[in-house]
Amino acid sequence: MTDIAIVDYGMGNLRSVSKALEHVAPTASIVVTSDPSVVQKASRIVVPGQGAMPNCMRELTGHGLKDAVLEAARNKPFLGICLGLQMLFDESEEGNVKGLGILPGKVRHFSHDAMIDSDKNKLKIPHMGWNQVHQTIQHALWNGISNDARFYFVHSYYVEPVNSEITAAYTLYPTPFTCAIAKDNIFAVQFHPEKSQLAGLTLLSNFTKWEPHSNR
Template sequence: MIDIAIVDYGMGNLRSVSKALEHVMPHASIVVTNDPIVVQKAARVVVPGQGAMPNCMHELTTRGLKQAVLEAAENKPFLGICIGLQMLFDESEEGNVNGLGILPGKVRHFPHDTMFDAEKNKLKVPHMGWNQVHQTIEHPLWEGIANDARFYFVHSYYVEAAHPEVTAAYTRYPTPFTCAVAKDNIFAVQFHPEKSHLAGLTLLSNFAKWEPESFA
């Protein structure tokens, strides 16, 4: 039995995600795979990703992994990281590409005319580095993580959810944007828990033990 499958569609630093999960779950069976059958058989699925959204969606489709990811998002604990969050939504401004359409909403580019801090200094895009994450709901994946804990970000786009109730946390850069979503068996984050030291490892550990109520 495979405990956790990390979906390999050729985009993202999968090695660091795998190593972080192996650290918090040393006795678990964790595989990085591009085989849709392995994804289907795994108890839990992680979809990371870095790079351009059009390339990610293209690779996911051409490698035959799209349907396996859609099924995982319906029937097992699912964790999306970075692009793995963005692709859950309907469409992205990056290349005007369609996402998976699992959650209603769009992926937006940080607007140039608002990218100034309180002292009117220009903020850089991509948003890169550590930032506070403000939790908006209670959730098993936040257990043991302080509200306003800092996580590591690297991105130029953010999700705009059509239904605000799916937002599990937000971050300010400089205005608030959704940085985590939760719905049933799905949890997804814009930041990189595998690069976020203790808070990130805690979140990954929580995911590895998470039993969504809808499956109870």
């Protein structure tokens, strides 16, 4: 039986994610797969993603993976990364496309007019590089990670949950935005743990051992 399935719908930094998970869980059975039946049978699911949200949803459906991802998000330890976070929500401003609707909320584009920091410097879109992640809840996936640890980001869109209680962390660019969410068996992040050195590897290691029913 597969311990961890990394969902391959044609849009993700799959090799980096796979190598990072293999590093932190060398004895685990880890597969990159576009086979819905493998996703359904795996114990844990990771959904990465890079690129545009309309393409993401089209490819997810086109590969026959949508139902398998929906099922996994209901009952398995589930880690979403970048687009794997954004797809969980109702809709995105990027192409005005519908998401999976697992979590109420929208995916917003950074406002060009708001991209001014405290020193009056113009910030770029996309948000790219290292930034502090401010934890807002205690969670098993934060174990061993200092509050305000830096993670690596590459994105132009961010999630805006209806329910602020699912926000697990926020980042400033230049104003606060939700960069991690947690609900039941789901944990998802806007940043890339596979590119975030020790803090990212720690988060991935925590995921490989996470039992949602005993989360806190």
